[in-house]
Amino acid sequence: MSIIERALAKAKQEDRVAVEKAEGLAHRQEEAGRSMDLAGGGEARGHEAESGGGGDGAGAGRSPAVVGAGLRANAAPVSPSFVGETPPTVAAPVAALTAERAQSARLGTALDATTCASSGPAVPPLLCVEDLCCAFDVSKPFLNRLLEREPRRWLKAVDGVSFEIPRGETFALVGESGCGKSTVARLIVGLYEPSAGRIVFDGHDLARVTRSAERQKLRRRFQMIFQDPYASLNPRWRVERIIAEPIRVFGLERDERKIHAGVAELLSQVGMSPADGTKYPHEFSGGQRQRICIARALANRPEFLVCDEPTSALDVSVQAQILNLMRDLQDELGLTYLFISHDLAVVRHMANRVGVMYLGRIAEIADSRTLFARPRHPYTRMLLATIPSLAMRGQRADLVRGEVPNPITPPPGCSFHPRCALADERCRREAPLLRALGGGQQVACHAVEEGRDHE
């Protein structure tokens, strides 16, 4: 065996170990069998796998796929199909066991959040996210890694996020840039594929729905509103065509006259004139464009809207218009929102329940009222202290310090510990799990758990 071949083999081995260790992808599954299932689903979803057939891919096909995956462009999400391709050399039962233990440790104390599918509350939530993970490959290209003897590098954008959203409510995710909130949004609408975890929409595990007709039927029921209304509308299409696109794509209506009438109705629903349909996006202001985006999102009559910073690009007076509109539409159409924002005041105004994210993990989940009245996690407290307040002038505490670390090399233990006044040895060593405090409040913090947070 030549040196190069040996090095190649070694690099591949390292890759594989890195994938398993850094990600714990297979380990996260409750049982080995399900991991196969998931992989199968993932593969059938990918375009390239459609011809090859789903299920466990053939052994011969694997190794080039691994290399291919290694050479893939940076920041490509690790798809479940990639997981399935790692040869099952590690004893699966052992992995499954540790996984089970990790799972029960993670979930045991926060049972109410994760039992949605089986023995959940009387009314099942519309959306349930369980232990969602998403890692991006930010390694250098394969040859560079080989020559510079560098391991693979992963950016864990989302790491074990679980929450659920009851029908007709608004769940908000808040956090600073880079905390993974937008990645969660994109995972849910299917713009990225999760590395692990489940997204259950109205009882259907999105990863398991593999037939395209069924997927299409599910996809019609949720939509997304993006942050920047200047970038999310096609400048060469008339507004009418933009809004009618989902209707045409989902084949909800074939009669052009009816489509036209539908678009007119949508436009008036969002407070615009039906005559605006013949104009181009550049003829509108930011607020009006965001209204067009909302009309487009409503075109396929969805039940669930993922709103990724829908008002961050707008002026405050326009923001008020859009927030009011969104609340009116929610009352009128019974919509369910996942609302993503970095602005806590906006979140307080919109949400029933709030999840605070920090570096890919949930730091605290609570009802909006509870969270703002009795924040427990030090990060939540810090975020609340950052809000410039109109009333309490200049009284901002010295609570606020530090910056969000680089998510590629997050601090060990609790990722918030370098900025936390309560951090001790355990926080630097051991990552805290989400624990229920009662009243639906869950906090991932050693200090809160040990009662060290009362000053």
Place this chain on the structure above:
Amino acid sequence: MSVSHIEQMNAGGGVPLLSVRHLRVEFPSRRGMLVAIDDVSFAIARGEVLGVVGESGAGKSLTGAAIIGLLEPPGRIASGEILLDGEPIHALRGEAMRRLRGRRIAMIFQDPLTSLNPLYTVGQHLVETMLTHLELSPAAARKRALALLDEVGIPAPAQRIDHYPHQFSGGMRQRVVIALALCAEPELIIADEPTTALDVSVQAQIIALLRRLCRQHHTAVMLITHDMGVIAETADRVAVMYAGRLAEIGPVAEVVRAPAHPYTRGLMGSIPVLGAGVERLVQIDGAMPRLSAIPSGCAFNPRCGEAFARCRSERPGLMPAGATRAACWLYAGDCEGLSAPARDEEGA
């Protein structure tokens, strides 16, 4: 410095540090002259923080650019004057303006990445600025640069001084920019949305830093932002701009507590407030008019719930309205008899 002291200084006839009088900025275009800033007058006292707030397109950044002489052609100051310490600076060109810029008036821009040169180390930025404006030896300049970096809260300044901008995070870069603005000890800093590009937790730190340093160095600040919360925490007085005109100006506590102009009231009501269990935000319907179609009379009249005939025909000047001054005919009765000179007072 307390607000009342500044008010005293303004009223007491002392020359304000900066005085802008009837400033008008125009952009000639194919469709006619666009008036981006129309008859804006205000003053900033020494050591005072004046917040300038408004929606995008209200002309707040252009006002800042006009003061420091950075208007992009074809934009130009059509009339009015800008006085620094009583001397007109709006007509300065070339070398004369360059000596002033950075030395007596400094600027902090929104995006710290684009306002630092990626090919210079942080130390080179600071040293070059000081050598240009101050009579210092290179060694003394470097020493001062180190002290400044320490003062703006950059850890291990002795190592960091030789790093390039890309090696700093966003918040740290903005700290460097603040050090750069302060290094020639200017009398006025124009901070144009200094925290908009930053995360909320970093924003709070930068605002606190800016406030503390300007108090210590007794530097006046013109803080341009769209965030009323930032203004409320930082500024002594606030000027609210709408469609290139001043809508209201007054002590920040008064404007926040009891805004006089209907636009300011709408603006304050549309900010979601923590703890206030409001079901619906106050919303101002419509959008700010385009520069090419500013309505006659008061620019806000088509969106104003309280508009009457005079608002549509005649443009209001700033007039006393409670503790603040608002450009609104609702308050015309308050100042019967002195309505004409009332609007000049601010600039004088």
